[in-house]
Amino acid sequence: MSVLVYTENWAGKFKKLTHEIVSFAAAIAKEMGSSVTALSIGHVADDELKTLGQYGANKVLNVQDDRFESLDNKALADAVAKAAEKEGAKVIIFAHNNEGKAIAPRVAVKLNAGLVSGVTGLPVSVDPFVVRKKVFTGKAFANVQINTDVKVITFAQNSYEVVENPTEVTIEVFDPQIGDDEFSTKVLDTHKITGKVLLTDAEIVVSGGRGMKGPENWGGLEELGELLGAGMACSRPVSDEGWRSHEEHVGQTGKIIAPNLYMAFGISGAIQHLGGISSSKYIVAVNKDPEAPIFEAADYGIVGDAFKVIPQLIEAVKELKANK
Amino acid sequence: MKILVLISNVPDTTTKIRFTGDNKAFDTTGVQWIINPWDELALTRAMELKEAGGVEKISVANVGTKITEPTLRKALAVGADDAIRIDAEPLDAYFVAKQLAEVAKDYDLIMAGIEASDYNGASVGGMLAEILGINSVSAVSGVDIENGELKIHRDIDGGSQVLSVPTPLVVIVQKGIAIDPRIPAMRGIMMARKKPLKVVEPVEAEPRIEFLSYELPAPKAACKMVDEDNAKELIRLLHEEAKVL
Numbered sequence: 181m182s183v184l185v186y187t188e189n190w191a192g193k194f195k196k197l198t199h200e201i202v203s204f205a206a207a208i209a210k211e212m213g214s215s216v217t218a219l220s221i222g223h224v225a226d227d228e229l230k231t232l233g234q235y236g237a238n239k240v241l242n243v244q245d246d247r248f249e250s251l252d253n254k255a256l257a258d259a260v261a262k263a264a265e266k267e268g269a270k271v272i273i274f275a276h277n278n279e280g281k282a283i284a285p286r287v288a289v290k291l292n293a294g295l296v297s298g299v300t301g302l303p304v305s306v307d308p309f310v311v312r313k314k315v316f317t318g319k320a321f322a323n324v325q326i327n328t329d330v331k332v333i334t335f336a337q338n339s340y341e342v343v344e345n346p347t348e349v350t351i352e353v354f355d356p357q358i359g360d361d362e363f364s365t366k367v368l369d370t371h372k373i374t375g376k377v378l379l380t381d382a383e384i385v386v387s388g389g390r391g392m393k394g395p396e397n398w399g400g401l402e403e404l405g406e407l408l409g410a411g412m413a414c415s416r417p418v419s420d421e422g423w424r425s426h427e428e429h430v431g432q433t434g435k436i437i438a439p440n441l442y443m444a445f446g447i448s449g450a451i452q453h454l455g456g457i458s459s460s461k462y463i464v465a466v467n468k469d470p471e472a473p474i475f476e477a478a479d480y481g482i483v484g485d486a487f488k489v490i491p492q493l494i495e496a497v498k499e500l501k502a503n504k
Numbered sequence: 505m506k507i508l509v510l511i512s513n514v515p516d517t518t519t520k521i522r523f524t525g526d527n528k529a530f531d532t533t534g535v536q537w538i539i540n541p542w543d544e545l546a547l548t549r550a551m552e553l554k555e556a557g558g559v560e561k562i563s564v565a566n567v568g569t570k571i572t573e574p575t576l577r578k579a580l581a582v583g584a585d586d587a588i589r590i591d592a593e594p595l596d597a598y599f600v601a602k603q604l605a606e607v608a609k610d611y612d613l614i615m616a617g618i619e620a621s622d623y624n625g626a627s628v629g630g631m632l633a634e635i636l637g638i639n640s641v642s643a644v645s646g647v648d649i650e651n652g653e654l655k656i657h658r659d660i661d662g663g664s665q666v667l668s669v670p671t672p673l674v675v676i677v678q679k680g681i682a683i684d685p686r687i688p689a690m691r692g693i694m695m696a697r698k699k700p701l702k703v704v705e706p707v708e709a710e711p712r713i714e715f716l717s718y719e720l721p722a723p724k725a726a727c728k729m730v731d732e733d734n735a736k737e738l739i740r741l742l743h744e745e746a747k748v749l
Contacts, residue, residue: 190661250667251660253630254639276626278659281618282642282676285597285630294712295597297626310716317621319521323716334626364639365669368655372663381661384748408749419679426645426680427659432517432621433541434679441748452517455621458721462746464738465727475727480741484732496739500749 184269204340206236233349241354252365257286259356276334294326297334317455338438382411389415391446395423400490431456445486449474508611512540512620513572542617548682580696581688592706601631602709612671633674645680
């Protein structure tokens with residue numbers, strides 16, 4: 181019996197999110213008296229695979245098969261389900277991101293398992309298995325019970341600290357034996373933005389709204405973002421106007437993010453926008469309108485002109501860095 | 505090509521959320537129901553594909569009681585050719601997917617929003633594909649039909665991809681698939697009344713999860729204000745107090 185974790189890597193290195201999920205899984209496994217198996221699909225070196233032991237993984241199943249590079253949902257779900265069956269996994273954990281949302285529902289059907297997505301912390305209880313998740317796009321929480329023998333959950337980013345928990349870890353090569361006919365996704369073209377921080381993984385996000393007045397005014401925000409190593413984001417009107425790419429749109433119908441720090445410039449904070457950012461640990465708002473709803477969600481605020489504030493922040497961050 | 509768009513009936517996105525009976529159920533009093541925003545964008549893209557030629561028919565389907573009919577009528581007014589309502593209370597994502605699988609078999613392309621704005625499950629599309637034994641693509645921001653074949657754009661970490669995936673296929677769509685949702689014109693509203701809305705009986709399916717109770721988030725502490733002329737103070741607070749820099 182084990183807790184199975186679906187890991188994700190970025191160019192051969194595990195994401196911080198994976199460390200979070202392994203830590204989270206180790207805590208659940210302890211409660212259930214079971215062990216943690218991490219499943220790695222892709223080209224990750226053995227030394228890197230071993231690092232998962234730092235966070236409490238007892239075993240790593242290593243699948244190296246180039247066919248999975250097409251991220252074919254059907255084949256990936258099949259591989260995860262086979263790993264779960266092999267390990268006798270009772271709980272299977274994915275990240276609540278593009279990849280997790282794509283595979284977890286299929287795995288749940290394959291294993292006759294109940295699925296709760298976007299879980300925001302350790303289970304309220306493991307027997308019965310009750311977890312907490314956000315509903316109504318962050319406007320409420322629900323306690324949800326899974327009534328099946330096998331449970332599948334997707335884990336909301338930033339819902340558990342990375343915990344160092346050094347464990348003896350074994351690496352095992354695993355071939356889920358998926359037939360060629362399972363792979364029907366053909367990648368015709370891949371476009372990767374290099375040198376940028378992934379918005380959904382970013383610990384700091386700098387975001388602009390209509391108050392930025394036009395696409396030509398983003399220079400200061402970008403400079404601030406770069407200094408902070410932040411991901412860039414925007415509100416819906418900004419992406420609808422084409423000032424910024426829709427990939428940067430955060431909000432109820434855009435990306436839902438959970439960074440440590442979200443800095444909103446010239447964003448009034450419509451309820452749909454707040455739905456996408458309410459999981460941020462700290463929210464900073466800079467807006468001319470003291471009545472803007474963003475101030476109700478923010479931890480720190482400045483009533484003022486973003487164009488006056490941004491240069492001061494850039495200077496202060498430079499000073500902070502110089503003194504570190 | 506025949507397209508089925510899955511429609512979830514959700515509270516208007518500006519609804520103030522309340523619960524009844526010891527926080528055990530969502531209070532639907534006075535709630536305005538709408539098409540789930542992502543499903544609405546999926547329907548919009550389906551309409552654009554039909555207008556460009558190559559799409560024979562667009563159907564919409566929903567699992568819900570009679571209260572969801574105005575939402576389905578709106579989808580018909582936007583331009584769907586027919587609607588199917590599976591007459592049941594949607595108990596959980598698996599129950600819903602199982603019902604939809606019964607009506608989705610005859611379609612080449614099934615389009616679902618990436619999640620519903622009420623329970624944020626992000627599960628029905630993937631579950632449906634698995635039940636049907638067909639493939640699915642998630643985080644889809646573009647669908648085109650070229651020479652009768654699908655070209656799918658999807659977001660991946662730090663970028664995007666163009667894919668070719670054979671039908672039948674479930675695409676789970678997000679922002680970018682269409683720009684603005686369609687607003688039904690008067691002619692569409694009149695025509696919608698005459699379009700078929702079929703009600704079908706549900707099949708047996710056990711829900712696998714159970715919503716026990718709800719809570720509203722704890723009220724937030726007041727926002728700490730910093731003077732516009734002393735914006736540097738903000739960086740000090742973020743560094744020393746919040747410890748996020």
